[in-house]
Amino acid sequence: MNVSSRHVISSLKKGWSVRKSGASRATRTFELKEDAIAYARELAIKEHVDLYIHRNDGTVSHKDSYSSDSRQAKAHK
Numbered sequence: 001m002n003v004s005s006r007h008v009i010s011s012l013k014k015g016w017s018v019r020k021s022g023a024s025r026a027t028r029t030f031e032l033k034e035d036a037i038a039y040a041r042e043l044a045i046k047e048h049v050d051l052y053i054h055r056n057d058g059t060v061s062h063k064d065s066y067s068s069d070s071r072q073a074k075a076h077k
Contacts, residue, residue, distance in 0.1 A: 005050040006040045008033065009058065
């Protein structure tokens, strides 16, 4: 199983970047954080991976899990 995740991080140049974990380049960059989050969430849902939303300082402010494992765990609660 290919375990991966998507991250919304502050861009070095300007705005917010969406990156796949381990990638050296951004998938896409946005001016607004909200737009980056919406795009990253779509990708994470489609790819069934975790989404990490970071603050300006790089720390994680929020995590959403869209993996099939997390959906099965929620269904059994």
